[in-house]
Amino acid sequence: MKIKQLSLFLQNEPGALSRPVKALARAKLNILTLSLADTQHFGILRLILREWEKAKKVLEKEGFVVKVTDMLALEVPDKPGGLASILATAEKAGLNVEYMYGFTMRKENKAVLALRFDDPDRAVQALQKKGMTPLMSTEVFGRLEK
Amino acid sequence: MKSVSQTAAKPFTKAREFHPVSSPDFLPVRQLRALQLERLRYIVQRAYDNVSLFQERMKERKATPRDIRKLDDIAKLPFTTKADLRDTYPFGLFASPMNEIVRLHASSGTTGKPIVVAYTQEDVNVWTNVMHRSLAAAGLHEGDIIQNAYGYGLFTGGLGAHYGAEALGATVIPISGGNTQRQLMIMKDFGATAICCTPSYFLHLIDQAPEYGVDVRQLPLRVGIFGAEPWTESMRKRIEADSGIKAFDIYGLSEIVGPGVAMECACQCGPHIFEDYFYPEIVDPKTGKVLEDEEEGELVLTTLGKKAMPMIRYRTRDITSLTSEKCECGRTLRRIKRISRRSDDMFIIRGVNVFPSQVETALLRVEEALPHYQIILTRERDLDVMEVQVEVTPEVFGDTVGALEQLQAKISKSIETVVGVRATVRLVQPRTIQRSEGKAKRVIDQRKL
Numbered sequence: 001m002k003i004k005q006l007s008l009f010l011q012n013e014p015g016a017l018s019r020p021v022k023a024l025a026r027a028k029l030n031i032l033t034l035s036l037a038d039t040q041h042f043g044i045l046r047l048i049l050r051e052w053e054k055a056k057k058v059l060e061k062e063g064f065v066v067k068v069t070d071m072l073a074l075e076v077p078d079k080p081g082g083l084a085s086i087l088a089t090a091e092k093a094g095l096n097v098e099y100m101y102g103f104t105m106r107k108e109n110k111a112v113l114a115l116r117f118d119d120p121d122r123a124v125q126a127l128q129k130k131g132m133t134p135l136m137s138t139e140v141f142g143r144l145e146k
Numbered sequence: 147m148k149s150v151s152q153t154a155a156k157p158f159t160k161a162r163e164f165h166p167v168s169s170p171d172f173l174p175v176r177q178l179r180a181l182q183l184e185r186l187r188y189i190v191q192r193a194y195d196n197v198s199l200f201q202e203r204m205k206e207r208k209a210t211p212r213d214i215r216k217l218d219d220i221a222k223l224p225f226t227t228k229a230d231l232r233d234t235y236p237f238g239l240f241a242s243p244m245n246e247i248v249r250l251h252a253s254s255g256t257t258g259k260p261i262v263v264a265y266t267q268e269d270v271n272v273w274t275n276v277m278h279r280s281l282a283a284a285g286l287h288e289g290d291i292i293q294n295a296y297g298y299g300l301f302t303g304g305l306g307a308h309y310g311a312e313a314l315g316a317t318v319i320p321i322s323g324g325n326t327q328r329q330l331m332i333m334k335d336f337g338a339t340a341i342c343c344t345p346s347y348f349l350h351l352i353d354q355a356p357e358y359g360v361d362v363r364q365l366p367l368r369v370g371i372f373g374a375e376p377w378t379e380s381m382r383k384r385i386e387a388d389s390g391i392k393a394f395d396i397y398g399l400s401e402i403v404g405p406g407v408a409m410e411c412a413c414q415c416g417p418h419i420f421e422d423y424f425y426p427e428i429v430d431p432k433t434g435k436v437l438e439d440e441e442e443g444e445l446v447l448t449t450l451g452k453k454a455m456p457m458i459r460y461r462t463r464d465i466t467s468l469t470s471e472k473c474e475c476g477r478t479l480r481r482i483k484r485i486s487r488r489s490d491d492m493f494i495i496r497g498v499n500v501f502p503s504q505v506e507t508a509l510l511r512v513e514e515a516l517p518h519y520q521i522i523l524t525r526e527r528d529l530d531v532m533e534v535q536v537e538v539t540p541e542v543f544g545d546t547v548g549a550l551e552q553l554q555a556k557i558s559k560s561i562e563t564v565v566g567v568r569a570t571v572r573l574v575q576p577r578t579i580q581r582s583e584g585k586a587k588r589v590i591d592q593r594k595l
Contacts, residue, residue, distance in 0.1 A: 044546070063576055098546050
């Protein structure tokens, strides 16, 4: 139900983003999706990839600090209020969304949201009760990387 | 073969193994003071007769070697400073003819000319003796395998530790400084039980060890002899926790002899000065007035047993205090408080005196895992700005911006509390701050005044 995300600390300076991306390319690791949070002085690069364990090793060898976080991937119903119902469920359960970002599934042209909850396990339970089952990582990568 | 390595690998204990070489460490105080006076009078006479700069200064003060009747009379003698060593470069302060000098060493000298120090054979023997006693005080003995990662060469660290370790009857690995990967490989493969290097270099080694598949905690290594740069009690805690060894503080400086001026015993409560060879005073760095034991000031040392280059009242620039409080180990030698700052490391920012060690303390207060930092001083619109760069470690890194901003804020606050000056904190990627294989460069002053 949960998928792994790698977070990297980056300094806010020219070339900071290309170093990790190049390292992953050299190791022939495909990035499924990424998002970048930045402030004036630093940034956090968040990556989702199938071979996250290998990617973590590659990045750490390059000198990056890497943190693994559990994310929930949810298919957003293609109708008005799709996201709102996810958030309402979280709110009722007293769960916080730390951040989220969206991506699309290439083949099925479906929108998927990656959500970072403060308590991912509880979030899975709460969402499942409402019939919103987070995608398994095999589903995410299976659909996307063929 | 097996039994040897077993002896060497036995865990550190507080057992008072007695090394005959350590006997002078336990001299009754009265006897020690009498010995010091006798040696002081000899060395002052020797300097007066052979070093023209010293004789001139004595004459200016209308003082003669005969004025030294008791130890306190040392206050009548002029100070010697690093500038004197530079001004008389290279051989101006030698008291022995060249044919009696068997060794020359020199400081790293990052600015201008280095300073040069000389040894007669007897001086080398004295140095060997104090280093031998230093290693013995750390609980090392015959059968230990000592990895000597101090630089060999003009720097006194390498050869000083080397001679002491050989005199002890230990096995020396003269690996010298640098080449982290090889250091770790040899430490593991040779089964080193002790290492000599700077504390910041050892931190660097243990940080790198996992990358090379070495688990320092699993190695026979049990003792570290760390010196050649100021370090803090928090650094010691971190070293000991992360590597499972006992970390000892050794103190020395080339101008006096090299390493081996003072060394900690098993109690780890500040280095004992080998007072039979080095006479310590604490003075007010501004006025030069001699202070009492327990008072903080600049350490001033007089060599009592060095012939080629007697140093009379040498200003070390190291800030510490002397204590004559009894040590559990039974040594009668006075101890100095750990030196974590030098009066010339100090910088002034917006009128406040700041020592890099204070910044370090502030960082370690926030989080035990922030050992790598650098202070950068700049001037913006006539205002001093202090930026503290801190490397982010896996222990403190979170995946949210908020967590990092919180960390930044905590560090800022801690610095402001400890140092009394506000600093801009900048988190940087690991290994972006230059690692020295020797001494850590903590302050970069880019202010153009």
